[in-house]
Amino acid sequence: MLQADRMWTGAHVLTMEPGEDIIKNGAVAVKDNRIVAVGTSTELAKTVQAVETIDAGGKLIMPGLxxxxxxxxxxxxxxxxxxxxxWMQKGIWPWMKYMSVEDRLAGSRMNLIEGIRAGTTTFADYDREMDSLLDQNASLGVRIHAAEMINELPDDVGDLPVTELYPLDREAGERRLKAGTDLYDKWHGAENGRITVLLGPQGPDMMSLDLLQRTKAEAEKRGVRMHMHVCQGDRELYQLEKxxxxxxxxxxxxxxxxxxQLTAAHLTEANDEExxxxxxKGVNMIHCPGSIGxxxxxxxxVQAFLKAGGKAAIGTDQAPGNNSSNMFQEIxxxxxxxxxxxxxxxxxxxxxxxHMATLGAAEVHGLDREIGSLRTGKKADFIVVNLATPALTPALTNPVDTITPNLVYAASGEEVEDVIVDGRYVMRERKLVHADEAEAVNRAQQRAERLAQKVTF
Structure with a gap:
């Protein structure tokens, strides 16, 4: 008999493995941080002995988003x-130049909590002060694929007229490249592998060619990909053409x-030929439709990209313009x-x-050997969704599957009851295990109010 710490039984199981249908009366067994068996409850009852068996009748088990x-x-x-x-020059930059590390920490904590509550188990976080963010957020228990944003923009870049060429600050670029490589050296593989790091040039318009090439060389040396905005707006094309x-x-x-090696976010202004x-050329794409819309x-x-044989994933981007970090909304x-x-x-x-929010996203970030689908041997990252809600009822698998379309077109995220990452509960019965939501919201509100007092337009 296989030994397991926990086994969930009686559920619908959506593995997201290619060609697999939803398993009715399915079960998932976990030992330590790995999935040791997936199949019908009847099959696993004969082959798995679990310390704890959890009745998941009326629920759906699927990979974490x-x-x-x-x-x-x-x-x-x-x-x-x-x-x-x-939106960037007029909306974000007037605030960004006053943002402190404490402001960033407060925003990040609240944002990850928002994502967890809607079923996100892995965050490809692409930000400034990432070392401090990881110091704070590692305790949440989620998986973080982190990149320090590397650029040569001066802090007062928002004061420039919209069409003026960005001045590049070489010293700032050196600091930020070092922050990116130091982040890799400190955090890559930390927290039992839950934290991984890649290099993150912010955009080809926001740095010199020299810094971009050196960032690429550092990524190659470490065997990691680069996460970069590409064709993210008309301002980028204007800067590069000039x-x-x-x-x-x-x-x-x-x-x-x-x-x-390149994971390109947005491609907003790319034409179909580009x-x-x-x-x-093998580039991977990240599609953030709610934000860019x-x-x-x-x-x-993204359709042209997929039609050409590319791989694409879905992300939420940024809350100032998208307003939401709920992956069900983005899907x-x-x-x-x-x-x-x-x-x-x-x-x-x-x-x-x-697929683009589960296994496809794992493929885009080079994480698909470990996460993205429910398969024996993979990390135990999954969510338990209550199907017995008005939005997700009826839950049928025959003669048609209603579960998958209802998840995509009707789920709000509130139906997610449990979030499991690396075999451990991060949220159980809608209660966060490692965070105080009310405290995080209050802290972010206070930091935002202080920040608002400094901003001028």
């Missing part, structure tokens, strides 16, 4: 950068940066907006959208 692109600390200024043009007389995709290709070319009024070309936005863009209800089906 992976937020493939989030700036967690920005939640302290949630709601300041929508319904406007030039500085190098090239658009982003052509510039990155010329510099040998357009390959499988998008297909990036996919053909609100701040730019654009549906990024729905991806499916609905791409249907509308294509004028075709068959485009972007529910299973595809869910």
């Amino acid at each position: 992976i937020d493939a692109h989030i700036h967690s600390s920005y939640a302290v200024i949630r709601g300041v950068a929508q319904d406007m043009d030039h 500085r190098y007389k090239k658009r982003s995709i052509a510039f990155l290709d010329e510099q040998g940066l357009l390959n499988e 998008t297909a070319y990036a996919a053909s 609100i701040i730019d009024g654009i549906v990024p070309p 729905k936005a991806a499916a609905v907006l791409n249907k509308v863009k294509a004028g075709d209800p068959k485009v972007f089906p529910a299973r595809q959208a869910l």
Whole structure:
């Protein structure tokens, strides 16, 4: 008999493994931080002996959601950068130049709690002061795929007119590159492997070519990918065309940066030809439809990217403009907006959208050997969802599957009852195990109020 610490039985089990249907009356067994068996409850009752057996009747067990692109600390200024043009320059930068480490910590803690409560188990957090954020957030028990944002922008860049060429501060760039490599050396593989680190140049427009190439070299030396904004707005194209007389995709290709090492967020302003070319070069894409829809009024070309054979994931991006770090909302936005863009209800089906927030996201970040689906030997990262709610009823698997589309088009995140990461509860029966939600919200509110007193427009 296989030995397990816990076994969940009687559930619908959505493994997200390719070609697998939902297992009715399914079970998942966990030993330490690994899945030791997945199958029907009848099968596992014969082969697994568990210390604790949990009745999950009326529930769904599925892989935890992976937020493939989030700036967690920005939640302290949630709601300041929508319904406007030039959202970054006019919305965010007037606040950013006054943000302290304490402000960032407060925003990040609250943002990760928000994500956990809606079923996110892995956060690809791409932010400033990441060492301090990890010092604080490692105790939450979630998985964090972290990158320090590396750029050469001066702190007062928001004071510049929108169309002026960014001045680049070499000394600031050196500090930030060192912060990124130090982060890897300190944190990569920490917390029993829950914390992993990659390199994060903020964008090709926000740094010199020299710093971009040296960041790439540091990533190659460590065998990790680069997480970078690419074609993230007309401002990026303006900067590159003025500085190098090239658009982003052509510039990155010329510099040998357009390959499988690059995980590109957004591709907002890429045309279909550029998008297909990036996919053909092995670039991975992160699609943040709710954020880009609100701040730019654009549906990024993810369908063209996928059609060209590329791999893509879904992320929430940033709370100042997206307002939400709820992955269920983002999954729905991806499916609905791409249907509308294509004028075709068959485009972007529910299973595809869910794949891009689970196994597909793990593939994009190079984590799919460990997480993203429920399979024997993988890390025990999953969520338990209550199907006995008005939004998710009826739960049918025959003659059609209603569970998957209802998750994508109807779930709010409040249906998530339990969150398990690395075999341990992070949330149980809607109660956070390692955090005080009320304290985190109050702290973020207080920091935001202090910050608001400094901001001028």
